[in-house]
Amino acid sequence: MPSPYKSKPFPLSNLNDGQQLVRVRCAYCRRTHHYFPSDLIQIFGDVDVDSLMTRMRCEASGDHGSLKVEAIYPSGKEAVGLKIRRLVSIKIRREPVWREE
């Protein structure tokens, strides 16, 4: 029985780009970043907002546990000077795979 508090999946594309942001906070080191939904879609696809808690990692350390993720409408006062973390590029890491022959 799913928890009544867990709403149905809410994909990133449901957020209103340009007005809504995704706030991601690490409880461990108290870093907070704000992202545009469209940037996150480029990385994770159009996934459920809540699922980002486990998909994203704290940038300070990969093992700070799950992050607090919420969609916000920054209010006028809050929006002023709010730094938004924009996607610059996606680096593809080349990982060698070896096998003994």
Ligand SMILES: [Zn+2]
């Ligand atoms: Zn952290």
